[in-house]
Amino acid sequence: MKIDMAYGSGGKQTSNLINDIFLKNFDNAVLAKMEDSAVLKVNGKIAYTTDSFVVTPIFFRGGDIGKVAVCGTVNDLLMMGAIPKYLTAGFIIEEGADMETIDQIAQSMSQAAREAKVKIVAGDTKVIEGKGGVYINTSGIGEIKTNGISISNCRKGDVILLSGNLGEHHAAIMSHRMGIENTIQSDCAPLRSMVKNLLDNNIKVHCMRDVTRGGLATVLNEVSKSSSCGVEIYEDSLPVSVQVRGFCDILGLDPLYMANEGKMIAVIPKSQAKKALAIMQKSRYGSNAAIIGKIVEGSGVIMTTALKGSRIIDILYGEGLPRIC
Amino acid sequence: MKIDMAYGSGGKQTSNLINDIFLKNFDNAVLAKMEDSAVLKVNGKIAYTTDSFVVTPIFFRGGDIGKVAVCGTVNDLLMMGAIPKYLTAGFIIEEGADMETIDQIAQSMSQAAREAKVKIVAGDTKVIEGKGGVYINTSGIGEIKTNGISISNCRKGDVILLSGNLGEHHAAIMSHRMGIENTIQSDCAPLRSMVKNLLDNNIKVHCMRDVTRGGLATVLNEVSKSSSCGVEIYEDSLPVSVQVRGFCDILGLDPLYMANEGKMIAVIPKSQAKKALAIMQKSRYGSNAAIIGKIVEGSGVIMTTALKGSRIIDILYGEGLPRIC
Numbered sequence: 001m002k003i004d005m006a007y008g009s010g011g012k013q014t015s016n017l018i019n020d021i022f023l024k025n026f027d028n029a030v031l032a033k034m035e036d037s038a039v040l041k042v043n044g045k046i047a048y049t050t051d052s053f054v055v056t057p058i059f060f061r062g063g064d065i066g067k068v069a070v071c072g073t074v075n076d077l078l079m080m081g082a083i084p085k086y087l088t089a090g091f092i093i094e095e096g097a098d099m100e101t102i103d104q105i106a107q108s109m110s111q112a113a114r115e116a117k118v119k120i121v122a123g124d125t126k127v128i129e130g131k132g133g134v135y136i137n138t139s140g141i142g143e144i145k146t147n148g149i150s151i152s153n154c155r156k157g158d159v160i161l162l163s164g165n166l167g168e169h170h171a172a173i174m175s176h177r178m179g180i181e182n183t184i185q186s187d188c189a190p191l192r193s194m195v196k197n198l199l200d201n202n203i204k205v206h207c208m209r210d211v212t213r214g215g216l217a218t219v220l221n222e223v224s225k226s227s228s229c230g231v232e233i234y235e236d237s238l239p240v241s242v243q244v245r246g247f248c249d250i251l252g253l254d255p256l257y258m259a260n261e262g263k264m265i266a267v268i269p270k271s272q273a274k275k276a277l278a279i280m281q282k283s284r285y286g287s288n289a290a291i292i293g294k295i296v297e298g299s300g301v302i303m304t305t306a307l308k309g310s311r312i313i314d315i316l317y318g319e320g321l322p323r324i325c
Numbered sequence: 326m327k328i329d330m331a332y333g334s335g336g337k338q339t340s341n342l343i344n345d346i347f348l349k350n351f352d353n354a355v356l357a358k359m360e361d362s363a364v365l366k367v368n369g370k371i372a373y374t375t376d377s378f379v380v381t382p383i384f385f386r387g388g389d390i391g392k393v394a395v396c397g398t399v400n401d402l403l404m405m406g407a408i409p410k411y412l413t414a415g416f417i418i419e420e421g422a423d424m425e426t427i428d429q430i431a432q433s434m435s436q437a438a439r440e441a442k443v444k445i446v447a448g449d450t451k452v453i454e455g456k457g458g459v460y461i462n463t464s465g466i467g468e469i470k471t472n473g474i475s476i477s478n479c480r481k482g483d484v485i486l487l488s489g490n491l492g493e494h495h496a497a498i499m500s501h502r503m504g505i506e507n508t509i510q511s512d513c514a515p516l517r518s519m520v521k522n523l524l525d526n527n528i529k530v531h532c533m534r535d536v537t538r539g540g541l542a543t544v545l546n547e548v549s550k551s552s553s554c555g556v557e558i559y560e561d562s563l564p565v566s567v568q569v570r571g572f573c574d575i576l577g578l579d580p581l582y583m584a585n586e587g588k589m590i591a592v593i594p595k596s597q598a599k600k601a602l603a604i605m606q607k608s609r610y611g612s613n614a615a616i617i618g619k620i621v622e623g624s625g626v627i628m629t630t631a632l633k634g635s636r637i638i639d640i641l642y643g644e645g646l647p648r649i650c
Contacts, residue, residue, distance in 0.1 A: 010538025011641025049362035050413035088375035139464035213335025316336025
């Protein structure tokens with residue numbers, strides 16, 4: 001069955017869509033009350049964030065727009081040292097979308113939410129003209145357990161850890177669009193257990209950031225700017241899978257600027273770096289974690305290349321890969 | 326200047342857009358930190374909601390998509406007896422949109438947020454192909470001051486108040502689309518002071534609901550269903566302006582099914598109904614408030630017509646007016 005404009009009317013059809021798809025998949029008592037807002041209890045300091053998702057194709061190897069929409073917002077909360085608790089989901093659906101597609105997306109959101117231990121407590125649906133596309137906004141609330149984690153909190157001597165291989169989400173989306181056959185999967189994943197393991201083991205994390213649009217290069221430049229410091233990384237140390245490396249070589253791509261959806265950096269005091277690395281590597285989605293650099297005096301991001309040269313790493317200019325997330 | 330896909334890359338251009346437009350207009354310390362999430366302190370019980378906005382045209386008499394995006398979410402929080410505190414804003418911008426348009430929308434959001442006393446603390450921007458359109462999601466958090474206000478809390482004998490004239494947003498949008506010249510303005514407004522006045526004056530509100538998509542007819546049916554009660558309204562008592570009445574007569578529209586963006590119903594114990602009405606009428610946006618009906622035994626919504634007949638009022642079927650909010 002196809003979705004038409006009536007499903008966005010706020011009347012009978014909207015109500016059917018909510019009952020048949022969203023209440024079924026996001027089953028929980030708060031949502032089922034169908035109030036104008038969810039009523040929740042939270043304690044003390046919270047993290048609060050939002051992200052919209054427009055990735056195309058909607059389904060790709062390793063995930064879909066629903067999974068990305070949950071993981072993206074969950075990871076943004078985690079990066080502030082918060083344990084994700086609640087999400088909202090706002091759907092903008094283009095006329096002509098299959099009801100089954102929306103159901104599959106909702107199932108996938110539900111599954112990712114279960115893994116991340118968050119509840120989807122409020123939602124909204126609008127329908128616009130178009131060709132069957134879907135856009136999803138999620139916002140999220142997390143409870144902050146650990147204070148002071150901030151993009152502006154990196155200090156000279158701190159060590160930079162990266163949680164795994166670069167470029168997989170980007171390469172998976174691009175392969176799909178170009179019709180290239182390979183086994184590259186999106187890395188899309190919720191990093192709850194990795195972050196929780198770091199915090200529960202008393203690692204004094206100074207800063208965390210998920211490495212999404214704009215890639216590692218852009219994130220490290222944001223660190224440099226916000227913490228007024230320099231960043232030094234080593235090309236040799238950057239984890240990239242053989243498949244993605246080959247993909248990049250053929251297409252002239254740089255993994256430093258490629259988007260990821262299940263990778264983070266953590267900036268850690270030098271004294272705890274090895275312990276933190278071991279924790280990351282033992283955590284789900286962290287087996288390829290590596291120490292990739294350090295915080296230094298100065299400004300900007302410098303990479304020591306494999307040939308022991310130096311290269312200035314700037315923020316992403318231009319459009320990168322449109323609609324990557 | 327036009328927005329192109331590069332503004333959605335997460336790199337340099339995205340950063341410019343954030344700095345030049347969003348940080349400038351939504352100026353506050355939390356947002357300016359540019360973390361992955363806002364860090365906030367909240368106390369106890371909160372209301373949490375989300376809404377996406379796809380209204381077209383973007384600018385109309387009495388408001389624009391930015392004003393609606395703030396008021397809609399603010400009002401959803403208020404309807405749970407919560408005082409709105411924080412919003413997030415997620416923009417999906419179609420390629421080709423004017424930078425100036427986005428700036429105007431952001432200004433309008435900023436102005437509505439000031440009136441509603443909320444801070445926009447987190448945001449996100451994506452760019453998609455298209456013809457210069459804009460979609461906005463807002464989510465919001467409010468602090469609940471009064472417990473037990475719920476769509477399922479209406480009781481037999483309760484009186485139903487409506488805060489003002491019906492159909493103005495709907496008629497304004499429709500006039501614009503049809504090129505009809507008149508003076509009808511959207512009623513889009515944040516109802517903070519009205520709700521606060523009711524609660525501060527110890528009115529024991531059983532239920533509040535803003536009357537948006539689907540119109541009064543749909544909202545009253547939701548009340549009937551959630552509270553397992555009947556609803557009786559009087560056609561005579563429904564406030565509709567002369568202009569909107571004329572507009573409806575010519576086009577064969579029914580104000581009961583027309584969307585509003587600054588109207589609410591409040592369901593109040595009979596003993597307090599007159600006091601509550603006086604408070605509403607003295608509040609901003611409430612001068613035309615009226616008692617329009619009551620909660621009765623049974624189920625469904627019945628209207629006593631001007632000619633003293635009875636008419637069953639059903640939920641909205643079909644598409645209503647697409648992209649009304």
